[in-house]
């Protein structure tokens with residue numbers, strides 16, 4: 001007789017703690033885990049960039065390895081397949097009597113398509129919301145009334161902030177490993193500053209909130225471009241679900257006395273929620289050239305300019321430095337992203353979707369909601385009341401890199 005099990009299909013929730021889908025599955029009976037490196041990950045974006053660049057690939061594989069080790073310690077196998085999730089689950093069902101499949105709700109079109117195929121198997125699929133800090137059911141209004149402007153959303157949420165309690169580490173029943181677990185592919189050599197995995201994510205929270213205490217100066221330093229401690233650097237861990245935003249929220253509540261600077265991290269996490277809810281609301285419009293505003297603005301597509309922008313050879317020092325940082329590390333600070341995206345869309349007047357896809361390919365912390373939402377915002381086709389916002393680079397450099405240290409770090413000593 002095949003053993004009865006529940007499948008936990010991990011997607012962008014590569015963690016054991018505060019994982020609602022996993023907690024629900026483990027409550028019902030023995031769990032087996034599955035992670036699929038889907039064929040689309042090896043594909044290309046519309047503008048022919050690798051869909052998942054090397055930095056993100058490495059981060060994900062490290063996170064899956066960490067998850068596998070943690071689950072193994074609990075007697076739970078984590079299967080890894082380079083396959084469509086529906087095919088992988090079909091294969092598992094040859095050896096296991098699968099009662100139901102548990103997974104986190106994902107709202108991107110590719111994720112929805114993969115889910116659609118899984119739903120065609122004759123096995124119940126149960127989805128749980130785990131992406132946001134504010135649970136979607138705790139929003140003060142239905143999604144269709146989500147404000148266009150972030151400040152309105154923020155005020156509405158802060159009026160009565162409800163953040164749900166954390167889900168404890170589940171207790172697991174051991175399960176036999178009946179199939180080949182699937183070897184993880186070799187890691188690409190491209191290494192972002194962030195090692196993947198739940199342990200590394202939790203360590204980063206511990207470091208930033210407690211050991212270094214840098215959270216207490218976060219509000220003042222978060223726009224600095226050079227110092228890696230100026231911001232939380234939680235983004236890659238959040239994007240792949242190695243940690244949850246609720247864990248950060250509840251940890252920040254423990255800081256005494258309450259700190260305005262630490263609160264600012266929660267404020268930024270509200271931006272993350274806002275873009276996620278926007279994505280839920282607008283779906284495919286997030287990828288359209290006219291954005292959620294339906295703008296009819298004309299955008300250029302100049303291949304040569306793209307080469308220069310993306311390789312950091314425009315001879316515009318601040319932009320070049322930040323684009324070289326992205327190429328070398330898979331990361332840019334928020335200020336650098338604002339500057340480079342704005343320069344591409346507003347100064348060069350190039351199709352903002354090319355920039356968004358380049359970021360999608362390169363970023364270690366890419367998530368569709370934050371990336372496409374921010375790009376629309378910067379390009380003036382999204383959630384910004386003003387569509388003519390444009391950075392003055394001289395002022396940006398004066399404010400955020402007054403001694404030229406960031407530029408020197410990435411371009412070497414220049415006469416700038």
Ligand SMILES: Cc1cc2nc3c(=O)[nH]c(=O)nc-3n(C[C@H](O)[C@H](O)[C@H](O)COP(=O)(O)OP(=O)(O)OC[C@H]3O[C@@H](n4cnc5c(N)ncnc54)[C@H](O)[C@@H]3O)c2cc1C
Pocket residue numbers: 222231232233234235236238239265268269271272273275332333334335337338341359363365366367368370371372374375378
């Ligand atoms: C053009 C553009 C593209 C972006 N693409 C992404 C992306 O693909 N993935 C991603 O996680 N962030 C994206 N961001 C948002 C932001 O730049 C990064 O979250 C931030 O730089 C990550 O560094 P940090 O963790 O130190 O951030 P911190 O400043 O320490 O912020 C704390 C957390 O708040 C969230 N956050 C902060 N600012 C934003 C924001 N503007 N939008 C959404 N969430 C925010 C992140 O989860 C971040 O980890 C983008 C911003 C721009 C302007």
